[in-house]
Amino acid sequence: MIINFKVDGKYYNLNVNSDKALNKILMDDLGNTSLNSQCHNASCGNCIVLINSQAALSCLVPAFKLNDTVIQTFEHYQKTRLYRDIQKAYSEVERTPCPRCFAAKTLIIESILQSLLKNDSQKYKNIEEKDKEFINKELSLNSCHCIETQELIRIVEKALDYRGRRRVRKS
Amino acid sequence: MITEEEDVYENLKSATVYTPKNFSELSNMKMLAPKAIFWGGGTYLMTRETNENLDNPREIISLDKIPELKEIFRTDNSIEVGAMVNLDNFAAACRPMFKDEVIQAIHSIGTQIIRKQATIGGALCTRTIKTNLSVILYCMEAQVEIRSLKRKKSFSRWIPISSLYDSNGKLTLSDDSIIVKIKIYTQKDKSYFFRNTGSPMLDSDTTTIFGISNLINQNNLLSTRIIFAYPQIGLHIPEETITQLANQFIPINPQRIQKLAQNLGTNIKKHFPNLSELQLEQSTRIFESYLYYLNRSFLELIQIHKRK
Numbered sequence: 501m502i503i504n505f506k507v508d509g510k511y512y513n514l515n516v517n518s519d520k521a522l523n524k525i526l527m528d529d530l531g532n533t534s535l536n537s538q539c540h541n542a543s544c545g546n547c548i549v550l551i552n553s554q555a556a557l558s559c560l561v562p563a564f565k566l567n568d569t570v571i572q573t574f575e576h577y578q579k580t581r582l583y584r585d586i587q588k589a590y591s592e593v594e595r596t597p598c599p600r601c602f603a604a605k606t607l608i609i610e611s612i613l614q615s616l617l618k619n620d621s622q623k624y625k626n627i628e629e630k631d632k633e634f635i636n637k638e639l640s641l642n643s644c645h646c647i648e649t650q651e652l653i654r655i656v657e658k659a660l661d662y663r664g665r666r667r668v669r670k671s
Numbered sequence: 672m673i674t675e676e677e678d679v680y681e682n683l684k685s686a687t688v689y690t691p692k693n694f695s696e697l698s699n700m701k702m703l704a705p706k707a708i709f710w711g712g713g714t715y716l717m718t719r720e721t722n723e724n725l726d727n728p729r730e731i732i733s734l735d736k737i738p739e740l741k742e743i744f745r746t747d748n749s750i751e752v753g754a755m756v757n758l759d760n761f762a763a764a765c766r767p768m769f770k771d772e773v774i775q776a777i778h779s780i781g782t783q784i785i786r787k788q789a790t791i792g793g794a795l796c797t798r799t800i801k802t803n804l805s806v807i808l809y810c811m812e813a814q815v816e817i818r819s820l821k822r823k824k825s826f827s828r829w830i831p832i833s834s835l836y837d838s839n840g841k842l843t844l845s846d847d848s849i850i851v852k853i854k855i856y857t858q859k860d861k862s863y864f865f866r867n868t869g870s871p872m873l874d875s876d877t878t879t880i881f882g883i884s885n886l887i888n889q890n891n892l893l894s895t896r897i898i899f900a901y902p903q904i905g906l907h908i909p910e911e912t913i914t915q916l917a918n919q920f921i922p923i924n925p926q927r928i929q930k931l932a933q934n935l936g937t938n939i940k941k942h943f944p945n946l947s948e949l950q951l952e953q954s955t956r957i958f959e960s961y962l963y964y965l966n967r968s969f970l971e972l973i974q975i976h977k978r979k
Binding site: 543565611 | 783
């Protein structure tokens with residue numbers, strides 16, 4: 501099957517098996533090295549990418565669903581302004597995930613920020629207990645335990661603060 | 672670098688994918704490819720254990736482009752949700768009309784990232800129980816619209832969610848039928864309680880899923896629905912326990928709670944003799960703890976009324 505899609509700003513026209521998983525396409529056909537996908541079972545959470553700006557497990561997306569989609573891997577995402585909010589949060593908390601899960605955890609954090617600010621643009625001023633539970637749950641998608649949950653929640657809170665304030669300044 | 676054992680695509684031919692845009696095209700495509708599998712969100716079909724067991728080459732009918740399957744229709748007292756609506760949107764649609772316990776139970780199926788990829792129809796139509804969605808929908812008294820594609824002109828019928836599965840939890844849907852939508856009537860006074868003892872996806876041989884709903888009129892239990900799901904074994908609706916709880920006064924005394932739990936355990940064991948001791952113990956304990964929770968909630972309510 502021929503699929504036409506955009507990955508990290510470039511258009512591709514590939515001939516692949518129609519039900520080949522996106523993570524395999526990115527790793528085998530496009531040479532992506534940031535994915536580190538291992539389980540083929542949606543249990544490791546290391547294959548996260550952004551599809552049309554929404555985080556998704558790429559091991560669960562077949563080729564036939566990719567026509568006309570825009571995909572962003574971590575390699576491209578880390579060059580964007582959005583990443584800087586999370587990068588600053590990592591610096592402030594002085595902790596980062598390990599190299600194996602860094603990409604996936606960062607994209608999960610990006611997904612969390614989008615979700616919290618979409619429902620309430622002032623969320624960065626007041627994070628409630630239920631938001632922390634939500635953050636904890638989303639982060640559990642990635643099975644690596646290299647960093648304490650409380651530290652990750654602090655990182656998300658900081659990143660949310662930076663993102664929220666930046667949006668206010670922009671508007 | 673791909674090793675032979677990891678590359679599941681090495682010896683596979685590319686699957687033929689049909690993408691109907693309406694039910695008429697769907698019927699025609701199913702007649703052309705009777706062995707084709709229906710594809711919803713793909714979160715179940717794309718996992719390795721499922722993928723490797725499918726035919727090679729395979730034929731796929733993707734339901735992604737049929738607009739009726741993605742519709743959400745609300746009235747004052749009911750909601751109809753298409754089978755291709757993802758679980759996150761389903762929870763959001765139910766939020767204004769159902770209690771928090773229901774929304775939290777839907778959220779417990781997976782993270783938001785997973786819920787946005789998984790569909791209602793896909794989550795219901797797995798070979799073994801992979802989520803607690805069937806338990807949640809049973810307690811919500813959901814009805815399911817099934818469309819049969821056997822003949823040129825397809826026809827639909829509505830069935831209760833419990834009829835979608837046999838007593839062993841196996842899907843009774845034939846290969847040439849699809850779930851079109853689910854319908855749920857809201858009942859504002861209904862109470863819900865859901866518990867999982869683990870993940871049906873990751874701990875399928877040790878997980879017990881429990882759901883109960885009822886109405887409480889003054890201090891009487893009415894319209895109780897109870898269901899247990901054991902991922903590798905099946906579904907169980909304990910009719911005898913439901914009968915014993917009919918018109919039960921609350922608070923329930925501890926001896927009665929113990930007796931009810933014991934009877935429940937005996938019935939479950941009779942129905943599923945191969946059920947593990949762990950899951951049996953989990954079932955009776957969760958049920959007991961629910962009845963104590965019911966007592967506590969009721970007594971707290973009385974205290975609040977007394978203070979007023």
